[in-house]
Amino acid sequence: MRVVVTRPENSARRTAERLRNLGHQPVLLPLTKAIHHPEIAEAALSGPHAALAVTSAEAVRVLSLLGERLNPYLGQTLFAVGETTAKAAEEAGFRNIRSGAGTGAELAELIAGYASTFDAPLLYLAGKPRSPKFEEGLRTNDVPFVTSEVYDMTPIAYDEVFIRSILLDPPVDAVLLYSRENARLFCDFAAPHLKELASVQFVCLSDNVAEIIPREFHRNIKIASHPDEDGVLALL
Structure with missing residues (x-):
């Protein structure tokens, strides 16, 4: 799976390594610093x-x-x-x-x-x-x-061309969301492309994070059984 990692850069590198070890392709998109x-x-x-x-x-x-x-x-x-x-x-x-x-x-x-x-x-x-x-x-x-x-x-600014290339070239399969703020920022960036991301999985750390996901994607939400990275990665 192509999996978007939205965590800050230091944490994202560790998560990316775990994803590779699980056979997935990490797509790094830090949303805050x-x-x-x-x-x-x-x-x-x-x-x-x-x-x-x-x-x-x-x-x-x-x-x-x-x-x-x-x-x-x-x-x-x-x-x-x-x-x-x-x-x-x-x-x-x-x-x-x-x-x-x-x-x-x-x-x-x-x-x-x-x-x-x-x-x-x-x-x-x-x-x-x-x-x-x-x-x-x-x-x-x-x-x-x-x-x-x-x-x-603080949020990191990306232009729409870059976001489109990250999310759709080729289309991603899942996005890992560890906080409400990152969920909000990702949904804002992805908003112009949501129709093309109809099947993307929103893999959330907790119910609190999942509340941010737009209603039309609630069927795509997965919530970790325990709120840590092991719980998140177990859903992939």
């Missing part, structure tokens, strides 16, 4: 907090830019949204990692079980834009927290 703000992360870490929370490996990459200045915080409890983010945190040197099941809502439920031990707010190191599900879950569970936006995911 990360702008890191390590100075904001450092300032946030210096404030009072009981533990850390990250819902993306991108936030961990920002923390890694601090180098030795991160060392005083590596023993703190870090809540990671899923196994991939937890692995990134482990590689960055964090030693006390608690991993959620893969979604922001599930991570909030996990943290709620520890909140009674907090003597300061949870520090959520976030990106922009992001899904509100994690923060909504924290509020629902009365978990005190502060959010620090330590990176921005």
Whole structure:
């Protein structure tokens, strides 16, 4: 299958290698790039907090830019949204990692079980834009927290001729969508060609991502049984 990978470039390369090993042809179309703000992360870490929370490996990459200045915080409890983010945190040197099941809502439920031990707010190191599900879950569970936006995911501009060549020369069979924002951007780019992409599969990380897909393509949606890359690739 020709499979469009919409993830940012660093993550896309790893996904492309996995696709090749599975016998598929990856088509790289990064829709966003990360702008890191390590100075904001450092300032946030210096404030009072009981533990850390990250819902993306991108936030961990920002923390890694601090180098030795991160060392005083590596023993703190870090809540990671899923196994991939937890692995990134482990590689960055964090030693006390608690991993959620893969979604922001599930991570909030996990943290709620520890909140009674907090003597300061949870520090959520976030990106922009992001899904509100994690923060909504924290509020629902009365978990005190502060959010620090330590990176921005900015859209990459492509002209229509390039998009057409990527998607239709020859036609792609599937597109991997890991976030609501990437789903929105892909559908915007693909809108002029949707009739020619009538059979393309929209392979989504979660129900939350799938909500963005236009109604006429709902029959083409596949949703991972568990919200991680293994779950996504198992659908191909």
